Amino acid sequence: MxxxxxxxxxxxxxxxxxxxxxxxxxxxxxxxxxxxxGKKPVPVAAAAAAPATTSGSTSKWGFEPPTIETFDAWEQNADNWKKWEAFMSNDKLVDQWAATL
The missing domain is CATH 1.20.5 (Single alpha-helices involved in coiled-coils or other helix-helix interfaces)
Structure with missing residues (x-):
């Protein structure tokens, strides 16, 4: 061979x-x-957007900050971004927040 x-x-x-x-x-x-x-992939349902606040009251910064686990849902809510932008435009609050880090 x-x-x-x-x-x-x-x-x-x-x-x-x-x-x-x-x-x-x-x-x-x-x-x-x-x-x-092969089998067809099962479509994944989209997660619902998180509310602007999680506890009914805002934090001392004027918005409820997201966590790593909740950021995907948090960032889909336009109201959260408006509150974030208002926070970032207030230099006094940003300085207070930076002092806590």
Missing amino acids: EAKIRKILPKDEQIVVAILGCYAGVFGLVKLKGAMS
């Missing part, structure tokens, strides 16, 4: 490339089969 292969592929490099090509072909066929018979 090796003699037949050496007639077609006389160099070692050619045999290595042929073997890698066979592996890539098998891998591609497996991926293609999986893509054709």
Whole structure:
């Protein structure tokens, strides 16, 4: 069998490339089969926007600051951004906030 292969592929490099090509072909066929018979992905429902405040009263900064866990919902509420911009435009409040860091 090796003699037949050496007639077609006389160099070692050619045999290595042929073997890698066979592996890539098998891998591609497996991926293609999986893509054709795979289940459709389940659509994910969008999260509802968080209210402007979480406790019914605003914090001493004039808005309820988001946490890492609630930021995605917090940033979807336009009222939160208006309160943030009002806070950032008040230099006195920003200086007080910076002193607490």
